[in-house]
Amino acid sequence: MFKKTLVIPALITLYIGATEAQEHKRPDNFMTAQLSEQLLNETQAFSNDRLVNAQATLLRKHYLALIEAGFSKSEALQIVVAKAGKER
Structure with a gap:
């Protein structure tokens, strides 16, 4: 009887802790x-092909x-190359 009174609250505590941990993960997952x-x-x-061509043309002009x-x-x-790297 004594062991059951310790085990049940311990299990409840672990369950609550696991539930809270999952809730904290939800914002990260979202x-x-x-x-x-x-x-x-x-x-x-x-x-987009038009955008890629426009960017290539602009880099060539530079x-x-x-x-x-x-x-x-x-x-x-x-x-x-340095300019193109900064734009991304």
Whole structure:
């Protein structure tokens, strides 16, 4: 009888603790799902052919303008690569 009175409250405590732990995970799971959906939507939007072509054209124009301004081809490429990396 004495063991049952200790075991039952211990089980209830563990159950409550597990339930609270799951509740704390829900916001993370919700936020993770929302972020995943947002990243998927952004990826699909950035994959639009017209947008990709416009970005490529703009990068090419920057590259050519840098060469025309006196930068070497290597320097111009490094600048364009750095600029493209910052935009993402």
